Amino acid sequence: MNSKNTKPEIIVRKKLFSKGYRYKIHDKKLPGRPDIVIPKLKIIINVHGCYWHYHGCEKSRLPKTRAEYWLTRLENNKKRDFFNKQKLIKLGWKVIDIWECTLNKSNIAKTFERLEHQIAV
Template sequence: MVDVHSKAVRSKNMRAIATRDTAIEKRLAGLLNECGFTFRVQDVSLAGRPDFVIDEHRCVIFAHGCFWHHHHCYLFKVPATRTEFWLEKIGKNVERDKRDIQRLLSEGWRVLLVWECALRGREKLSHNALCERLEEWVCSGGKHAQIDSLGIHALNDNGWQAPPIS
């Protein structure tokens, strides 16, 4: 299938995609504020430039878009055009994420991934559920976890899902 836009139009559209202050980041910032956490945003001195850094609890939080970071959920769809290009680009994002998370963990940071599907869409978590999961993880001392539309899941150092947090 051929792209419906010219290269110039497609390039313009791609440049318009924000790299900070996205809708999911704004939503997550509101939730963290509501929970009473003091945080910094987009710390360039840390691997991966985490979206949120909560120094008091030595944790970082990434707000990951399900498409850009290849989350296995209903929001991820393989593009119909330039499929090989997009899968390679997204694959590089995933590899960079793994490398950055490993570095953060080795430096003693705790890492939480909050997926877009938990924050928006037909299967998103309720406002209260999101607040509870965020507060639960930040205050618990968990090392590495993710929040998606199914709830919160501990991850091991390699990013593989550990047994569910009860």
């Protein structure tokens, strides 16, 4: 599957670990099998690949061939993400989304700064 143990996910996991957070990954018992679960803080972090989760940025531009097909498919992924997130929130989890494109060299420091802030509040 495209969503398992992706590189952006591993970058985030390493950072969290180095900061002392302990987490579970791909918890089957939770809607959508969230990427990173910090049970102690009731926090879930989903690291989204821009293309597969249809971010709308540069990286999620549709291919020229079969654009219609991909649009439907990617929009369905996005809808599923949305509904899973709503379910998790209802279950009392705080859900933080991180996009692949915010983990590049020029953005990563700011992204982690924001993440730590989101975890803390």
